[in-house]
Amino acid sequence: MQTTEPSQTARTAGPAQTAPPRAGRSPALSSGAARAAVRVGAFAVCQAALMVGAGLLLTGPAQGLWPVTAEVAAVEALEDARTGTLDALSNVVSALGDTTTMVGLTFLVCLALVLAPRLPRWREAVFLATAVSLQAAVFVLITACVDRTRPDVERLDASPPTSSYTSGHTGAATALYAGLAVLVLSRVRAPWRKPVAALLLLVPLLVGLARLYRGMHHPTDVAGGLANGALSLFVVGRAVLDGHTWAARPPADAVDIAVDAAARRSAPARKHATVIVNPTVTDTATRERLRLVLAQHGYGDSSFVETTAQDPGGGRTAEALRAGAELVVVCGGDGTVRAVADALAGTGVPLVLVPCGTGNLLVRNLDLPLSPAEALAAGLTGEPRALDLGRIEGDGFPAVHFTAMAGAGLDAAMLEATSDRAKSVLGWPAYVLAGVKGLRAPRMRLTVRLDG
Structure with missing residues (x-):
């Protein structure tokens, strides 16, 4: 699977040139x-x-x-x-x-x-x-x-x-x-x-x-x-307040400004991106800011689709692939990222990570920005990198891919016991509280056998 990472720009001597505004930092996208x-x-x-x-x-x-x-x-x-x-x-x-x-x-x-x-x-x-x-x-x-x-x-x-x-x-x-x-x-x-x-x-x-x-x-x-x-x-x-704010209200023609800025930059033509959104952790203000960042980079016709309890992201991603998506953006936590990455495995379609969850483990491991808008801008301007995925199956479960890690026992019990409300209020310390409770669970014996 391919993901994108920020590119490193070398400094060279020469005549001064007017650089295009940084992604996510144009007047159309400023928070004010x-x-x-x-x-x-x-x-x-x-x-x-x-x-x-x-x-x-x-x-x-x-x-x-x-x-x-x-x-x-x-x-x-x-x-x-x-x-x-x-x-x-x-x-x-x-x-x-x-x-x-x-x-x-x-x-x-x-x-x-x-x-x-x-x-x-x-x-x-x-x-x-x-x-x-x-x-x-x-x-x-x-x-x-x-x-x-x-x-x-x-x-x-x-x-x-x-x-x-x-x-x-x-x-x-x-x-x-x-x-x-x-x-x-x-x-x-x-x-x-x-x-x-x-x-x-x-x-x-x-x-x-x-x-x-x-x-x-x-x-x-x-x-x-x-x-x-x-x-x-x-x-x-x-x-x-949203809708009445001086602070974070972009101009009414912000998308037009962003698209015009993208058209003036010399860049290969962009077609379509699908944004997979976990609605429980991504609010409306974040979505609108991400939409502007996409428009600024030429993805003016991007579709936002929400995950559900029945489909945490894999089904939506498969639909996007059948519709011809050339880029998939995932906005959510590690669970949403895993589901989308599993559906993209082996397709060659790039994935951009936008951290909106609690732990955001993969984003931290890749040293990507933790701000959603900045992470999206970094992904859209970065170079594609191949990302190895793990594959796990057994106990009657179908084979699935994972990105950062797979856990069992206490780790799995901790994640299962952490409610969405606790994560939204406390952040990552919510996992610690659930892990402490999990220490009282009965012990279990496990045999691990490695091939070779």
Whole structure:
């Protein structure tokens, strides 16, 4: 079987020439992470300046203007409407936005986003955690710059040392619960998503009302908290979430740019490549980046096919060969690589390895890049190398080929006992944990006989 390895380019003296952009590093393929970070920082500064400016306006020139002049009457009206039942209810609702609840819920939700799905939702977890943290940081800055006394009514809670402006409970509730509503609406397709999102959006409003009822804030303080939380979600969402991101969103004509760049380079004509993808370890963002790398190297008409539990890659590869594929790219872990390599054995069709699994043993042994896009770019620009495969059969199993190693006993039990979820969360240490458990298995006797 043939695989490809990065070629080593010799340096020669001569006139300076403009080299083509490195594979995977053209403007069409750049991640823009640095630019996104700068934008987030700039927007966060603008957010803080806006909120502080509004606070200084409320405590200064706007003190004698409506609606500031009507706030005292509104808070006093809520004080007059207090009952024992409403006091208890408002205490529960207010607790939904306090610091302990926010920290605990944010941690649990982010943990669930990483552990529960088949593929960890890292972007969504970062979105929530960063939005809650950003609003908290801006809140601290606001209270340090704006000194506003709390309403002159009986307060049902102990007064914290911070300024009345803005409502920290309301801001934190907006960042977390409204952020969850955004994720439900954008990531869930079930019919219940809209009612659930509506309930989540209602929570910050109820928290703000509870803070007013308990005499802790003016109405404009609550409005400021809602604005601070909403702005934090907007800034972080634009930087992190797929489809709305500054960070990793290529231009709309990225594929056209990549194909045009490939056409300008002197290279033999490329026809078709088939990409075998393990969907449990390869997310949508990775696939799109790989598609751009392929287009940049002339494989603009490449097909992506997914493996299944019934077909880990061998059947898909056989179909690709019958369709005339001149190159096969495998995106997955060592199991997917083994299945695809077994189907390609003896065909002469090159294989490019794109590490998306946990161990990626073959990729490490060949000293290939561990980044999927960089590994694909290295394979497409490298020289074909012959790769020896091992062949194993016995115990009624059909003969199969393997690439890096074949294991039995503890090694096989360790791999079998390691769940996909554990691998996606822990990485290679998941194998260690499974191996420790396997040490308690009963001993077995094995006889090895070597020919010759």
